[in-house]
Amino acid sequence: MIEFEFKEPTILGEDLLMIRRQLxxxxxxxxxxxxxxxxxxxxxxRALYRELGAxxxxxxxxxxxxxxxxxxxxxxxxxxxxxxxSGYGGVASxxxxxxxxxxxHIAHRGSHAQKQKYLPxxxxxxxxxxxxxTEPGAGSDVAGLRTRAIRDxxxxxxxxxxxxxTNGVQADIYIVAARTDPxxxxxxxxxxxxxxxxxxxxxxSKKFEKHGWRSSDTAELxxxxxxxxHDAMLGEEGRGFYYIMGxxxxxxxVVGALVSGASARAxxxxxxxxxxxxxxxxxxxxxxxxxxxxAAIAAKAQAVRALTYQCAQMIxxxxxxxxxxSMLKAFGAETLQEVVHTCLQLHGGTGYIIGTPIERMxxxxxxxxxxxxATEVMLEEVAKRL
Ligand SMILES: Cc1cc2nc3c(=O)[nH]c(=O)nc-3n(C[C@H](O)[C@H](O)[C@H](O)COP(=O)(O)OP(=O)(O)OC[C@H]3O[C@@H](n4cnc5c(N)ncnc54)[C@H](O)[C@@H]3O)c2cc1C
Numbered sequence: 451m452i453e454f455e456f457k458e459p460t461i462l463g464e465d466l467l468m469i470r471r472q473l474x475x476x477x478x479x480x481x482x483x484x485x486x487x488x489x490x491x492x493x494x495x496r497a498l499y500r501e502l503g504a505x506x507x508x509x510x511x512x513x514x515x516x517x518x519x520x521x522x523x524x525x526x527x528x529x530x531x532x533x534x535x536s537g538y539g540g541v542a543s544x545x546x547x548x549x550x551x552x553x554x555h556i557a558h559r560g561s562h563a564q565k566q567k568y569l570p571x572x573x574x575x576x577x578x579x580x581x582x583x584t585e586p587g588a589g590s591d592v593a594g595l596r597t598r599a600i601r602d603x604x605x606x607x608x609x610x611x612x613x614x615x616t617n618g619v620q621a622d623i624y625i626v627a628a629r630t631d632p633x634x635x636x637x638x639x640x641x642x643x644x645x646x647x648x649x650x651x652x653x654x655s656k657k658f659e660k661h662g663w664r665s666s667d668t669a670e671l672x673x674x675x676x677x678x679x680h681d682a683m684l685g686e687e688g689r690g691f692y693y694i695m696g697x698x699x700x701x702x703x704v705v706g707a708l709v710s711g712a713s714a715r716a717x718x719x720x721x722x723x724x725x726x727x728x729x730x731x732x733x734x735x736x737x738x739x740x741x742x743x744x745a746a747i748a749a750k751a752q753a754v755r756a757l758t759y760q761c762a763q764m765i766x767x768x769x770x771x772x773x774x775x776s777m778l779k780a781f782g783a784e785t786l787q788e789v790v791h792t793c794l795q796l797h798g799g800t801g802y803i804i805g806t807p808i809e810r811m812x813x814x815x816x817x818x819x820x821x822x823x824a825t826e827v828m829l830e831e832v833a834k835r836l
Contacts, residue, residue, distance in 0.1 A: 452725060454718035456710070456752060459759045466524055473507065473532035485538040488665035489810070492657070493620055494544040496578070503575025508549045511700075512557040516569035523703060523762040526550050530707025537715045537807045539814025540665030542708055547616040547666075548572070551701045552579035555625045555642060559685035559693060564644065568623055580621035582612040582645075582671060583694055589614075590827050592627075592694060593636040597673060599628035599643060605679040606630075606643065611655070611672050614821075618669025619657050622647045626673070627690050640690035643682045651676040662813030699771060701822050702779040706758030709782040709818065713751035713789045716811055720744060720793040723800075740796060747789045754782040776823070776831035783818035784825055790815045 458467065480501060488494050502508050510525040512518025519525065529549065533542035553572040556564055571577040588594035597610025608628050612618075624645040631639030645652055656670040685693055721744060724734035734740045757778045764771045790812040794801035801808045819825045 452718065452722040454714055454721055454748075456714060456755055459756075461759065461763060462524065462528075466521075466528055469507075469510075469525065470528050470532060472505070473529065474535070476502070476505070476507075477532055477536045481533075481536045481538065481541055485536065485541055485665055486805075489538070489540065490664075492659075492664060493667040494541050494665050496575075496620070498541075499545070499548065499575030499578060501575070502545065503573060506573075508545070508575050509553075509569070509573025511550065511554065512569055512573055513565070516557070516565045517571075517573035518557065518569065522766040523700070524759070524766065526700065526704055527707040527710075527758055527762045530704040531711035531714075534708040534711030535715045537712070537719075537811055538665055539708070539712065539811065539817075540663040542711070543663050544617055544620075544666035546704050546708070547581065548579045548621075550704050551697065552581040552617070552621075552625050553623070554697055554700060555581070555684055555693060556623075556644065558697065559642075560644075561681070563681065564684070568644065572623065577622040578617055578620050579623045579625065580615050580617040581697075582615050582618075582624050582626045584614050585611060586613050586670075590824055593640070593691060595627055595629060595640065597626070597628040598632065599630050599641065601630070605677060605682065608643065608645070608651075608673045608676040608678065611670065613670045614658070615669050615671055616666055618671055619654050619667040624652075624671070625684065627694060630687055630690075634688065637691035639688055640694075641687050642684040642690040642693055643678055644684060645673075645676060645678055645682065649676055649678065662810070662816055698823065699765065699775045702775045702828075703758065703761050703765065703771075705818055705822060706754060706761065706775075706778040706782045709786045710751065710755040710758055712786060712811060712815060713747070713754065716790050716793040716808060717744065717748055717751065719808055720796050723797055727798075734796065743792055743796065747785075747792050750785045751789055754778070754785050757781070773832055773835040776828040776835075779823055780825045780828035780832065783815075786815045786818055 509518035510521045514520040599606045599608045626643045626645050630641040651674040653672050654669045655672040658668045727734045794808050794812050
């Protein structure tokens with residue numbers, strides 16, 4: 451196999467480079483040989499969370515005193531890139547939703563008691579996290595969510611439903627957005643709660659079959675008078691929307707990393723294929739138009755990667771990145787469509803056959819222009835800040 455490698459950004463220190471090397475080896479030895487089975491079974495096994503957790507990769511961003519690694523945003527980028535470079539977007543999404551998108555809410559605004567209770571097990575991969583925002587009637591428009599939490603003497607009673615929730619079947623810890631003040635307008639009056647699996651009234655009502663990301667489970671959840679104690683609330687009452695938007699910045703950064711990793715793998719597979727495939731008396735690589743096409747997608751993928759690292763650096767320096775991260779989410783996800791479809795085209799009929807890596811990668815990539823902020827919504831966030 452011909453290897454394609456982006457050059458390492460010079461901002462990465464030896465510690466992060468070492469993490470990349472270790473993750474690269476782990477992905478090759480412990481994910482790639484088994485992931486076809488996980489695609490078939492429809493979820494990423496718990497044992498993989500435990501293995502990665504034991505190596506310290508699921509809590510790299512979280513505080514050291516609660517079992518994390520205390521590292522910055524660049525660590526999340528490296529994790530996302532290397533998991534995505536496996537070519538199995540489902541595995542990468544299941545793991546990064548856990549480490550960077552759900553449990554992160556507890557790390558960011560949990561009380562000491564909440565962090566102590568949940569983070570060590572989550573960082574160790576013993577407990578799996580899910581983030582539950584989307585509802586049948588509210589996706590892009592988060593402020594339109596209708597799941598309701600009503601306070602009583604013992605705590606809160608949650609009623610409603612959530613849909614398209616990654617890790618929804620397997621998770622143990624659910625971060626749930628619910629409306630606590632029905633009179634507050636739009637984005638106000640939403641709060642976040644920690645709901646544990648097994649709480650009476652909480653059930654997984656459906657597991658979806660998906661176009662791609664087949665090795666991550668995606669579920670619909672139902673809340674029927676689900677009682678949680680007062681201290682299940684995360685952060686302040688009524689601030690949930692702002693917390694969701696805050697953590698979205700990290701989620702969208704990780705999408706940039708998923709795009710970089712998948713692009714590198716797709717280009718690598720395609721350079722290898724066209725250099726070995728003979729047609730019209732020479733290799734496909736000997737056709738200038740083929741080389742040009744690959745060079746053009748490599749240039750765009752490199753640009754996405756540069757913006758990913760720039761956003762990570764800005765986040766670590768505490769600079770507001772909403773505009774740049776929104777650019778990254780929109781540009782990165784759209785670029786990946788061009789990358790994987792150009793690569794599939796250059797694989798000819800082979801690229802259309804189920805079971806070939808590029809066919810799976812084309813399916814896996816499709817969700818990235820929709821989930822976690824559709825392209826149109828992201829571009830609107832950019833436009834607001836121009
Ligand atoms: C595999 C998968 C995993 C997911 N994981 C999670 C998860 O873990 N947690 C979670 O909470 N959610 C999750 N989601 C939900 C995901 O974030 C939503 O699907 C996404 O936000 C879009 O919402 P929607 O599907 O309701 O589409 P809608 O909001 O109905 O939008 C449909 C389309 O309309 C267009 N559109 C929307 N708004 C605008 C606008 N303002 N201007 C122009 N065009 C617009 C876009 O093209 C969009 O794709 C997941 C979804 C999938 C499919």
